Amino acid sequence: MKKNKPKYKQIIDAAVIIIAENGYHQAQVSKIAKQAGVADGTIYLYFKNKEDILISLFEEKMGIFIDKINEVIAGKQKASEKLLVMVENHFKILSDDHQLAVVTQLELRQSNKELRLKINDVLKEYLQLVDEILLYGIETEEFSKDLDVRLARQMVFGTIDETVTTWVMNEEKYDLVALAPAVHKLLTNGCRGL
Amino acid sequence: MKKNKPKYKQIIDAAVIIIAENGYHQAQVSKIAKQAGVADGTIYLYFKNKEDILISLFEEKMGIFIDKINEVIAGKQKASEKLLVMVENHFKILSDDHQLAVVTQLELRQSNKELRLKINDVLKEYLQLVDEILLYGIETEEFSKDLDVRLARQMVFGTIDETVTTWVMNEEKYDLVALAPAVHKLLTNGCRGL
Amino acid sequence: MKKNKPKYKQIIDAAVIIIAENGYHQAQVSKIAKQAGVADGTIYLYFKNKEDILISLFEEKMGIFIDKINEVIAGKQKASEKLLVMVENHFKILSDDHQLAVVTQLELRQSNKELRLKINDVLKEYLQLVDEILLYGIETEEFSKDLDVRLARQMVFGTIDETVTTWVMNEEKYDLVALAPAVHKLLTNGCRGL
Amino acid sequence: MKKNKPKYKQIIDAAVIIIAENGYHQAQVSKIAKQAGVADGTIYLYFKNKEDILISLFEEKMGIFIDKINEVIAGKQKASEKLLVMVENHFKILSDDHQLAVVTQLELRQSNKELRLKINDVLKEYLQLVDEILLYGIETEEFSKDLDVRLARQMVFGTIDETVTTWVMNEEKYDLVALAPAVHKLLTNGCRGL
DNA sequence: CATGAATGAGTGTTCATTCAT
DNA sequence: GATGAATGAACACTCATTCAT
Incomplete structure (x- = not known):
């Protein structure tokens, strides 16, 4: 179950931070990945899309x-x-x-x-x-x-x-x-x- | 006063129709212009921006x-x-x-x-x-x-x-x-x- | 008729040059546009897609x-x-x-x-x-x-x-x-x- | 000699099947590995690259x-x-x-x-x-x-x-x-x- | 006033390859 | 030998806005 792996929550928490700081339309996937400390591509191992x-x-x-x-x-x-x-x-x-x-x-x-x-x-x-x-x-x-x-x-x-x-x-x-x-x-x- | 010119209201009404029919993110300026029966550039004679x-x-x-x-x-x-x-x-x-x-x-x-x-x-x-x-x-x-x-x-x-x-x-x-x-x-x- | 406008042929000729020089897979639209002397977006006024x-x-x-x-x-x-x-x-x-x-x-x-x-x-x-x-x-x-x-x-x-x-x-x-x-x-x- | 090991031919046969079924550009290494019944990384024990x-x-x-x-x-x-x-x-x-x-x-x-x-x-x-x-x-x-x-x-x-x-x-x-x-x-x- | 051709910045997603286990 | 999670570079296309006519 992907939802229980640490990176799953890590990415979601990163998304909250990035969206709060930059706004919805400035929350690029690459920014979220960077904040989560993973590569862009890793996001797509845990989520279907943005x-x-x-x-x-x-x-x-x-x-x-x-x-x-x-x-x-x-x-x-x-x-x-x-x-x-x-x-x-x-x-x-x-x-x-x-x-x-x-x-x-x-x-x-x-x-x-x-x-x-x-x-x-x-x-x-x-x-x-x-x-x-x-x-x-x-x-x-x-x-x-x-x-x-x-x-x-x-x-x-x-x-x-x-x-x-x-x-x-x-x-x-x-x-x-x-x-x-x-x-x-x-x-x-x-x-x-x- | 631009607000009293016919094209002003014409463009606003076109915008309502286009947004209602296509949704906010699919309501391009060019679509609104077409619906209003004016050229794209004309929009900018009546409005500062989108x-x-x-x-x-x-x-x-x-x-x-x-x-x-x-x-x-x-x-x-x-x-x-x-x-x-x-x-x-x-x-x-x-x-x-x-x-x-x-x-x-x-x-x-x-x-x-x-x-x-x-x-x-x-x-x-x-x-x-x-x-x-x-x-x-x-x-x-x-x-x-x-x-x-x-x-x-x-x-x-x-x-x-x-x-x-x-x-x-x-x-x-x-x-x-x-x-x-x-x-x-x-x-x-x-x-x-x- | 778009095919008779000068930029249509201009872009096609640019494409031949870019593909010949860089190969099919390295012929990016932006390269073709640059070679043709037009903006990237202009390509899409004359062609549906790449x-x-x-x-x-x-x-x-x-x-x-x-x-x-x-x-x-x-x-x-x-x-x-x-x-x-x-x-x-x-x-x-x-x-x-x-x-x-x-x-x-x-x-x-x-x-x-x-x-x-x-x-x-x-x-x-x-x-x-x-x-x-x-x-x-x-x-x-x-x-x-x-x-x-x-x-x-x-x-x-x-x-x-x-x-x-x-x-x-x-x-x-x-x-x-x-x-x-x-x-x-x-x-x-x-x-x-x- | 790698060519005589069973997985060598297994992978090649998998490649033929995957390319025939999906086309050259949709024949990802991971698909070939799956068809061959091996892990992605295993491919690289038998072949230099794709x-x-x-x-x-x-x-x-x-x-x-x-x-x-x-x-x-x-x-x-x-x-x-x-x-x-x-x-x-x-x-x-x-x-x-x-x-x-x-x-x-x-x-x-x-x-x-x-x-x-x-x-x-x-x-x-x-x-x-x-x-x-x-x-x-x-x-x-x-x-x-x-x-x-x-x-x-x-x-x-x-x-x-x-x-x-x-x-x-x-x-x-x-x-x-x-x-x-x-x-x-x-x-x-x-x-x-x- | 009105036009519409031209501009060009900006981004989600894929996938071959690596390497720690 | 075998695994598979992680990597990160790379690119076509859209559309708000401008400006020469």
Whole structure:
């Protein structure tokens, strides 16, 4: 399995650094190879092509993301609490990794439609987590029984994503994690119904 | 003033069509020129460079957008009503113009960071509209006096934007405008506080 | 019509020179462009791709070849005489143009199968000339009425081609045109039957 | 002697198969190694480089070729008969081995000039056989005493080669061996003189 | 004003060969 | 002897922009 070989992760980490530092369109394969400390050709022993590096990058990082969120959610009983730790951890992970934040919020979105569609596939797993929390909240009557889960999920993800993107675009000048409670309040209010 | 000459709008409209049909990365200047019925060089009599076409496109369309929203907002007394007609009209304008929806939600986001920052400048005017409604709602006590306007604005815009993008990515298979009341409810609940 | 513009021929002539001097596999587009005195991109205003340059080169030169042969053949009454002037002129044209000889006999044959099949299409016109002479000779009873025209054509072309290739490979050390009468005698003896 | 080790022939046979199936330019060393059932590096224990595989392939196969022709020639008394069995066997060997025919007539000719010059060296042995027959024919007065042996050899080889190549390019749709008598007649007529 | 021919910088990917194991 | 992971040089083609007419 190539994914477990050290060079696989080495190349992905190099890609994050290069894309964060140079931007998506200036992230040439040769730059990534140099940063990873391998020859250009070695990249192609681990990845089908350049696009495959970027998709794998997203999969790899999003996997860590989802594992972490899953873990903290499991530790909470109430849907509202689950939502809070989700927002907190979402903000925290990106706060702690400046390069990852820039790459996922700004750079990778410049990729072409095909790549973005594949990235969306990876995102679906995250969106399902949101759905699960919302359904659980409806079940426990924390959230309105009339809640349109699809729309609520779009509110939750749209709000979180917009908040992070704004923060990144403002050069991360303020404390993102500190915003979690207020964001969480907006979201639960939205879901609770009147 | 170049903006009032017929070829200015002719080129912008050609750009929307070409980008919608071919995608951002396949929208060459020569294609846009051909669609507009002018020579390649003529483009540069009206626009500084290719990026300038795209920014102008966004400004032009967003201007229409904001004018329309402004108009319908003015006709409503309550902040909640203003928010509803804003969502309704946002959805309606993009529902009515498939090409514009594809271009703004998917294609233009593939542009580089610099262009996206400039697009964000244009967006600010729209975000100010949202702010005004929110502040008005706080004033009229429709919304919580503790509402963090910046965060609430991010929720409003993030939710609307995510809803439209999801709809476009799902090939506009369902009625977007019909979702406006439910989305509106989520947002006002969020802003109202418990 | 691009074929009549000066740069079209300019690029083809540059290609002959570059291929003759550097060999097929070292004839980069940029070298050809430089030799032709145009920018790399200009090549692509006149040719679809690199392969198209080579096919066009062959068509262009073979056209001149066939026109010349056609002309001299027409001036002769007997099939045997026609064959002689064909051989003489075939040898003469390549004797007079060292670079063309190297390109057609050695370099262009290194091209891939697809290109060679297209080159063969162009050659067919020449082979038809040979066929016409042979059929004419059978009609005038100069050649055996039992002659298998297809095989005889392969003998004529195979012998001429092998003779020229050997001459080029021997660095053109001897007088190719002087061999025409002897070659002609071999061929007419072959066709005449016992 | 490496040539007698089993892997030597194994690799050459693999090369014939891979080149016949994929074409000269798609016959990578790694493909040949896989087909031969050895590691890439193993190739280089038996051959200096890729070119060396191809030259050895040609030598090996041409050796068999020449041995066979030598054998059948020795059994005939008259030069004309020797020529006939040469043509017959040349056609027969390639008729019986489709892959070898494709490789020698089409694929190997795409190799670069240097390789083709080395291949020509190997061919010389075959051409000497032709020369011997021609000289023997002159001696026995079957052929014209004025025959230019070099040119006649080019006719013999050029005709045979062109006939085989045309047959391969026509996807071997007709019976090549059946053409031998007619080709032989053309050649002996040519050599006999008036 | 309008044209469109010409420019030329920039990059992902392949594959013969090596060499540490 | 045998392996196969790693190497790194090499190149066709696109397209935003210019400028002579």
